Amino acid sequence: MRCPFCSKNNTKVIETREKGEEVARRRRECVHCKKRFTTYERVEMSPLIVIKKEGVRESFNREKVLKGLLRACEKRPVSIDRINKIIDEIETNLRNRSSSEIKSHLIGELIMTKLKKEDKIAYIRFASVYREFQDLDSFKEELKKLQRR
Numbered sequence: 841m842r843c844p845f846c847s848k849n850n851t852k853v854i855e856t857r858e859k860g861e862e863v864a865r866r867r868r869e870c871v872h873c874k875k876r877f878t879t880y881e882r883v884e885m886s887p888l889i890v891i892k893k894e895g896v897r898e899s900f901n902r903e904k905v906l907k908g909l910l911r912a913c914e915k916r917p918v919s920i921d922r923i924n925k926i927i928d929e930i931e932t933n934l935r936n937r938s939s940s941e942i943k944s945h946l947i948g949e950l951i952m953t954k955l956k957k958e959d960k961i962a963y964i965r966f967a968s969v970y971r972e973f974q975d976l977d978s979f980k981e982e983l984k985k986l987q988r989r
């Protein structure tokens with residue numbers, strides 16, 4: 841670890857505090873200039889790769905999922921905490937799969953499954969954008985399926 845004051849590459853850890861499980865806080869001292877500073881260490885997760893319909897690969901983007909969910913849940917009684925929880929659950933689900941390459945439609949399906957339980961209106965909004973309901977009939981069909989529950 842390079843000292844931020846004198847740039848010499850010789851520092852020692854004088855104290856470590858585990859903050860929860862994700863972040864470790866370390867107090868360090870530079871052997872040369874004796875100045876002290878703090879570093880935070882977190883586990884690096886390997887990126888999830890999403891394969892889109894056209895075969896293009898991109899890394900999993902929480903922001904993108906969040907935007908879609910916020911749009912679907914606009915003016916619905918779904919809190920931002922709840923939305924973040926949903927994204928956490930989806931990300932955990934994706935990470936627990938044997939492959940780190942995920943087909944994009946799987947993410948869409950997972951979001952719809954979660955929304956269906958959370959809020960019917962939000963679900964319909966998301967599904968109508970995601971499935972691109974071709975005509976009014978297929979949209980009505982989806983509504984009917986919901987009402988049957």
Ligand SMILES: [Zn+2]
Binds near residue numbers: 848871873874
């Ligand atoms: Zn130094």
